[in-house]
Amino acid sequence: MSRLDLLIALRAAIRDVRYTLVNLIGLSAAFAGAMLIGLYVLHEHNYERWLPNVEKTALVYSELAVQDQENYTSSRTQFALAPEIEGRIPGVERVARVRDQSADTVLQSHVENQVYLAVDPVFLEMIPFPAVEGDPALAIAQPHTLVVTQRYAEKWFGARHGVLGRTVRLRLQGELVPFTVGAVIEDPVGPSHFNLQALFNLDRRDSDIDFDNWGGLGCRTYVQLAPGANQPAILQTLNETFQAGIRRQLGEESDPGFAVTYGVVPLESLRFRKPELLDNGDSTSPMFVLGLAGACLVILTLMLANFAALSSAMAARRARETAIRRTLGAAKGAVGAQFLTESVVFAAAAIALGLALTAVVLPAFNALVGLELNLAPLASASGVTTLAGLAIVTGLLGGSAPALMVVRMDPARVLAGGGAGARGSAAGVRFVVVAAQYAISAALICGALVSYAQVQHMAKATINFVPEGMVLIKDAVRPEATRLDALLETLRATPGVAAVGVGSNGPGIGSVNTDRVLKGSGEGVYLQRMSVEAGYLSAYKTPLLAGRWFDPTRPEDDALLPDGSDWSISQNVVLNETGARAMGFRTPSTALDQTFRRGDRLQRVIGVVADQAFTTLRAPPDGAYYLLDRRDLRAIAVRFSGVDQETAVIRTENAWRSVYPDLPVEVEPVDNVLWELYAKERRQTYALIGFSGLAVLLAALGAFALSAFSAERRGREMAIRRIVGADGWSIAALHLRRALVPAAIGAGLATPLAIAGAERWLAFFENRIDGAAAYGLVAGLAVLALAVIAASAEAAALARTPPGKTLQAV
């Protein structure tokens, strides 16, 4: 590209600054969108892949089949499995157990709950994390020795190295046990299901775990496989090991009531093949990731189509210059090459701008997807190569249409005033592309509206308790349960506290106890067991549908009978509405005074309450029964009145510290807890809204390009119409009508499909909004409005330009 070519291109770009800016903004925005999605997809793709030896390591998971219940897949296996198979299965070189263990960690006066990995020493041979100081393999073999990451070292000791021999105390089994740092390893450099902060030896002495029990799933088991290991044979041996183990434990004739079948999934493919096994909340559906990757392709395709269309419109305005070049001896190829080169340079500039835009938007995007993505992958050698390739490919593909146009152009005709001679078929392709863009926009707008409305609905839906003014102490009662009464008294005496409700469950707490109870007919029904304290119902303000709630003054209401009590006395319980229905009672009141059996003890229904939706509105509520039982109280809900949220949290924390000065506490407003419950949907919705916005922007640019091109091509026709009597308004109206046609076709085709898709998505939610069709209609109208807006500038210009001027120019 010569200096003259560059000058012409630059000055033409400045002359047509409106087109140039629109093209640049569109390209940059699309590139930024594609880069964000690319970073996200790359992050997901890199899941676990950075781990040393990842290609040889696999997770053993369990398929649990329990009678009368749906099968359940767990990332955990029995502690007993690993020792049984170690060195006994051909192809399995190493076996290691890992247990996530949170422990109150104490350093001087600082107390905080910290997550650790309790591992078999062989784990660090299997996955040898790079050491910063000390010998991790040696350290992990020692009792009460920590292998810490640099970030852990920095957090607890204020330095990323030089911390060997430093000590913290961990509360294990109710005792504060000193742990010494024996080695420091590098921080994780990629995403993983390992919550890697610090590790210590999975030592029997520090745990009350029954390491020989085949009945519970308590740890993750990893195997290192030899190349070409026979996986079916390995699985068969694993399953036989379980059968033998459970028989040994329960006796040959006993039926354990459940069966475990193992599976093995390579760590490399864990994220996408078994996302449900990720216990760290990274369970975003692979379909969502794939959907985003698809969205990236759609965005790039739309961008290319727009780029080509707008570049063609701009090239048409440079027809005379091109014709002059041709008469001056430029071969077709040279002219075409010039336009292609310009296009590549333009795409490169747009990528640079897109990169800057990405840097600006990345923090917000990170907040949206809940990750800490950075631009490092784009600055790496492969990233730069990819971006350069993207610029070249975009430039060549987007520039090929204008290049082809100028190559095909007849210079004699152009110089004789005949125009660039845009071909009808190319205009037709542009029309189809724009209609497709409108279709995609309509679908995305509809999806974004429905998704947003559903998330809003979920946040406000009837949950049968009142979250406003309530804070929650999670995982409240650990070893010092004996001080619970003191805590409750302190809380109730705290200014602003209206009520305190304590239960085994609370908002956002997913783990529940489930019991199989027997109806009068002998039929078994699974009900969640909710242990509560008497003030629970009034604190949550949950409606009582029939009967009464527990009265602490009535001994028969209390699940805990004093020693020597008559166990034949029935136990009073309260059902929730779904539980009552599951037990066969048509209405809440018909359940009153009815009985069912749990184990040996008869349960008498004294009341029915509304279903509390603590964890999800996606699934129907579970049947549950409430017991007045203080043995398993984990969630303390404190209702405040006339106090703001922040003060409520502070006062609750202070009350806790006055009773448990040595235990950390986590207090959260219930509103926030509920907000987090739908984080996945909300993130997906915001992502959908974000990328819908981008698609709409691209569609608008596409529409603008078509409008500009149409105005360029039809300028003469419009001028003639003006000369024969049409006024400016009718010319503008004609242009707008033509612009509306692809929008109407696109929206007409896409809206019904989008509505159908939205209704299918909504069907996943038990509690959902109605009226997807109305949102579809709004999306269709929005697309039509978009078409009018995109074409209005050209319409106004056509209406304003004197016809004589147009004809002279043409």
Added chain:
Amino acid sequence: MIEMTTIEKVFRTETVETKALAGVDLTIKQGEFVAIMGPSGCGKSTLLGILGLIDKATRGSYRFEGEEVATLPERLAARRRRERIGFVFQQFNLVDELTVAENVALALRYRSMSAGERKRRIEEALDRVAIGHRARHFPAQLSGGQQQRAAIARAVVGGPALLLADEPTGNLDSNNGREVMRLLSELNAQGSTLIMVTHAQFQADQAHRCIHMLDGRVIGDSTNQRPEAA
């Protein structure tokens, strides 16, 4: 220099076929100044386009400097244009985004030569048409006459053997028109073959020959008694 035999040019659309040139025979010698006249639509500009190798004849033979160019591939036709042919148009056809000097330089863009040689040629061409003082101006800052002089400078900077002018004074007032004609005549006198399409008889009278066209055919070819001065 130019030998055209039964040149035909047909424009086709899906339903209409228009014969713009219907068998033109034409011979032009090196150094001639030939005017082509005729009513609008008679095929003058089409003929000029074929002569300048920016258009191709549908049928017939066209020998340019002894070489058959009617079927010349585009790449070679482009080469002949940049090395042997210069164009002057009624609408000047300067690139609006380039200055006068840059417009002239554009004609050398596709030829390989040293920067110094390029600069020398550009300055010489601008001086020849007396527009050097406007070299850094953009076309929009020039009068019509100045624009046409710049266009002539661009046409001659490559030293063409053949100069084609399509109504070069059509957009100029009489004074500027006379000045442009003087320049073209000078260039012809310096050795360039000049073929000019014109509607004005007084301009055609300055040529050596005047060819009359009607309905795509040459209907008259007369030799002028060329006046001494325009």
